[in-house]
Amino acid sequence: MSTPAVRSADADTGAGTAPGVGAATAAGYRPGHTLPLRVEAVRQLKRRRTQVMAGILTALPFILIAAFAIGGSPDEDGGGSRINLMDTATASGANFAATCLFVSAGFLLVIPVALFHGDTVASEASWSSLRYLLAAPVPRTRLLWSKLAVALSFSAAAMVLLPLVGLAAGTVAYGWGPLKLPTGGSLAAADSLGRLAVVVAFVFVSQLVTAGLAFWLSTKTDAPLGAVGGAVGLTIVGNVLDAVTALGDWREVLPAHWQFAWIDALQPQLEWTGMVKGASVSVTYALVLFALAFRNFSRKDIVS
Numbered sequence: 001m002s003t004p005a006v007r008s009a010d011a012d013t014g015a016g017t018a019p020g021v022g023a024a025t026a027a028g029y030r031p032g033h034t035l036p037l038r039v040e041a042v043r044q045l046k047r048r049r050t051q052v053m054a055g056i057l058t059a060l061p062f063i064l065i066a067a068f069a070i071g072g073s074p075d076e077d078g079g080g081s082r083i084n085l086m087d088t089a090t091a092s093g094a095n096f097a098a099t100c101l102f103v104s105a106g107f108l109l110v111i112p113v114a115l116f117h118g119d120t121v122a123s124e125a126s127w128s129s130l131r132y133l134l135a136a137p138v139p140r141t142r143l144l145w146s147k148l149a150v151a152l153s154f155s156a157a158a159m160v161l162l163p164l165v166g167l168a169a170g171t172v173a174y175g176w177g178p179l180k181l182p183t184g185g186s187l188a189a190a191d192s193l194g195r196l197a198v199v200v201a202f203v204f205v206s207q208l209v210t211a212g213l214a215f216w217l218s219t220k221t222d223a224p225l226g227a228v229g230g231a232v233g234l235t236i237v238g239n240v241l242d243a244v245t246a247l248g249d250w251r252e253v254l255p256a257h258w259q260f261a262w263i264d265a266l267q268p269q270l271e272w273t274g275m276v277k278g279a280s281v282s283v284t285y286a287l288v289l290f291a292l293a294f295r296n297f298s299r300k301d302i303v304s
């Protein structure tokens with residue numbers, strides 16, 4: 001009687017060997033049921049860096065409230081006729097939430113995105129647990145999809161946490177009222193929630209480039225800090241290049257050029273043009289970088 005060919009778990013996942021070796025899978029083995037998202041999410045939630053980052057994002061609105069209490073409300077300075085988000089920060093809880101996003105979108109929110117994505121594969125490699133995960137057996141593609149899905153979810157949670165805490169704290173400190181617009185006029189409190197949701201969604205999409213950079217670098221190195229630092233560094237380089245006005249229209253292909261396009265959502269009439277262009281640029285870069293990460297990891301010889 002002939003027996004069916006069975007491929008080893010190591011050959012199926014490529015753990016410790018060059019990929020592409022192996023035959024059939026073992027009876028009852030279902031690749032799609034390995035490394036469930038809830039397991040990966042719980043693992044990442046228990047990480048100290050996740051808890052620290054959540055603490056920082058939660059504390060920022062209270063730090064700003066304390067700063068305004070010590071230094072006085074920004075609109076009390078009466079500097080010039082030009083008004084920005086900082087000048088309207090204490091007008092209402094909605095204004096304060098928008099201000100929290102304004103002061104953090106350029107850099108602070110880059111950190112959790114780079115951290116959650118850059119620490120995915122590289123941390124497993126640095127702990128020498130990556131090959132054991134693959135030999136569990138968890139297929140390489142499944143491993144990356146699980147980690148990417150959780151990293152994106154945690155990044156989205158970070159984007160929501162900051163304005164949510166800012167809205168709650170700002171409402172207690174400055175009251176619930178209409179959203180005072182920097183361009184003049186105001187939006188009803190109920191309408192302002194929808195505008196803030198648009199802002200948060202765009203900020204998340206604009207950070208996908210940093211996510212893609214960090215995720216790709218995480219498959220290239222065994223040093224998590226290298227992947228995180230590399231993504232943050234390249235994001236900063238993009239901001240610097242966008243400040244070079246001599247580049248002219250070339251700056252429009254830089255994701256950093258559109259990072260504050262969400263200001264268009266804080267106008268009497270919602271303007272989508274800038275946000276659509278910015279989202280298109282960010283998603284394009286992100287898809288390329290995510291594809292490079294999967295391509296690199298599928299061909300990588302895992303030895304750590």
